[in-house]
Amino acid sequence: MLMYPQIDPVAFSIGPVKVHWYGIMYLIGFASAWALSLRRCKKPYSPINSTQVSDVIFYAALGVIIGGRVGYMLFYDFKNFITHPWIIFQVWDGGMSFHGGLIGVVIAIMLFCRKHKRNVFDVLDFLAPMVPIGLGAGRLGNFINGELWGRVTDSPIGMVFPTGGPLPRYPSQLLELFLEGICLFIILWVLSKKQRPRLFISAQFLLWYGIFRFIAEFFRQPDPQMGYMLFNWMTMGQLLSLPMIISGLLILLYVSMHTRNTKELSCNNT
Template sequence: MLTYPAIDPVALEIGPLKVHWYGLMYLAGFAAAWLLANRRAVRPGSGWNREQVSDLIFYGALGVILGGRFGYVVFYNFDQFLADPLWLFRVWEGGMAFHGGLLGVCVGLWLFARRHGKGFFQVADFTAPLVPIGLGLGRIGNFIGGELWGRASDVPWAMVFPGSDGLARHPSQLYQFALEGVALFTILWWFSSKPRPAMAVSGLFLACYGSFRFIVEFFRQPDAHIGFIAFEWLTMGQLLSLPMIALGVFMLLAAYHRQAATEKGVKQ
């Protein structure tokens, strides 16, 4: 068993203001996305400029925050919302959900595409490789905050998290950092480094993230107030990931099918 590195979740205190590591990870994620987007924008024929990149990050950040909070309330704590609707707006009490954030980002990208006269998947394919860095940093924030820990285990690297029941548990936040952050970024950055048919990069993002999340959920402790959804093993995270996997695979197949049909038509 490893000793959990007890790091103060509050990074800075300025008078009554407390800046948490989790919040700093969000800022670092947006900053990394901005830097990577500008790097992609300077590629010959990208069709993007620095002003559009800054606007894109703004729309994306709004989508993450608003959608993430809305998704957490609706998918994971709807009963509490019904009992106290104003809780939706008390974001300082914590609670964000990736799947809600994804929906929020999709809305933000759609609004951005309309404003700048771009196709939705032109924007989504450009954005997808920028996302994993923020996802990985967010999981590091979860680890520092000692939240969203894994299931009880006797593996040598299990840890006892503060605020838990004292059992050694999987550091599932680090598993998610490795898969949703490092592995997903590597795959998408490599895949998008060459011209791909429209919708393919977005499809790969959905399929890979959904698969990684589905796998990690077997090691992550289900939310106490929800537990397992079905079969004594299916979690809410897995249930929400299944449509992502199916849609991602469909988008990939459709993108390459359309490209093949177009190339066949040109040759004829």
């Protein structure tokens, strides 16, 4: 059995203000996305230039924070939110929904593209490879907080979490860091090294995140207020990931057919 490292969720304090590791993880995610965006925007097919990078990251950050928190309240903690609506502002305690954050980012990028007159699908394709860094950092923040731990296990990798009872559990946060953070980043970064058809990268993101999250949910303890949603084994995370997998496959099919038809039309015209 592995020992859970006792890490204070508060990184440091400045007077009465406590800076939590969870918040620092979000800052790392946004800063990394900004740095990589500055690198990616130098490519000739980039939909934004270097002067627009800070603007698009700002819009995306608002989408992540607002959408993630609202999504968590709606998808995972609606009853508690109705009776204690002020908890929506307590982001330092955790409780962010990726699926809500994704919706928030899409809406935010639509507003950005409307302002700068850019194609929203091109900008989403541009940003998708940077998202896994923030996801991985967020999962590390979950681990430090000792939250979202896994199901009870007798395997050698089990850990006893301070808030998870006396039995060892899977460190599912680290599994999600590996799958949704490291693996997803490598896949998207490699695929985006050359110009791809519009929506291709976004579809790959939807597909692979959905698959990785669906797998990770088998090791993660369902949220106590939700439990299992279907068939006594399917969780809310899996239910929300299924549309992502299906959408990713359908978009890839559309992109493939559109690309093939375009090539055939080009050949017929020559």
